[in-house]
Every structure is written in C-alpha cells, then in structure tokens.
Amino acid sequence: IGDEITSALDNVNRREVLETLRRVHDETGLAILFLSHDLAVMRAFCESMAVLHDGQIVERQETRRLFTLPEHPYTRRLVELTLLPLG
Numbered sequence: 001i002g003d004e005i006t007s008a009l010d011n012v013n014r015r016e017v018l019e020t021l022r023r024v025h026d027e028t029g030l031a032i033l034f035l036s037h038d039l040a041v042m043r044a045f046c047e048s049m050a051v052l053h054d055g056q057i058v059e060r061q062e063t064r065r066l067f068t069l070p071e072h073p074y075t076r077r078l079v080e081l082t083l084l085p086l087g
Contacts, residue, residue: 003035018045039082043067051075 002021006014018041024030036042042049043063050060051074059072067083070076 001033006038006041039078
C-alpha cells in the first residue's frame with residue numbers, strides 16, 4: 001500500500017520511485033494499491049482506479065475507461081481538471 005508516496009517528491013525522484021515499483025510489479029506480479037490525489041501519475045501507472053468522494057467510492061473503472069468515459073459527475077470534474085493544460 002502506497003499512501004501519497006510520490007506527493008513530496010520532485011519529478012526525478014518521482015519517476016525513479018515509479019519505475020522501481022513498476023519493475024517490482026512486472027518481475028514479481030506484486031499488486032500495489034496507491035492512494036493519491038495525483039491523477040496524472042495514477043493515469044500513467046494504474047490498471048484500474050476507484051474514485052472517493054465524501055468517504056465513499058463513487059466510481060471504480062479500468063483506468064483508460066475512467067479517463068475516457070467517466071460516469072459519476074465528481075469523476076468527470078476530476079478528469080476535466082486533470083486534463084487541463086498547465087499555464
């Protein structure tokens with residue numbers, strides 16, 4: 001279980017941690033549960049996601065589908081904010 005494991009890291013260290021976790025997953029089949037507010041990282045890393053709102057799971061989907069066809073209004077807003085261009 002990784003609870004906000006990349007939130008305090010700079011981009012270089014974030015990438016190294018995620019690459020290490022991906023390698024461990026690929027080599028061992030170890031499942032990793034991420035708890036994070038960083039949807040961009042989770043989009044790139046996770047096979048499936050669950051979205052919590054007010055302490056309840058409001059949506060659970062395969063990651064690609066969650067970002068292309070979000071069902072819950074809260075998820076739709078999160079996806080919109082995640083996909084906004086920076087600057």
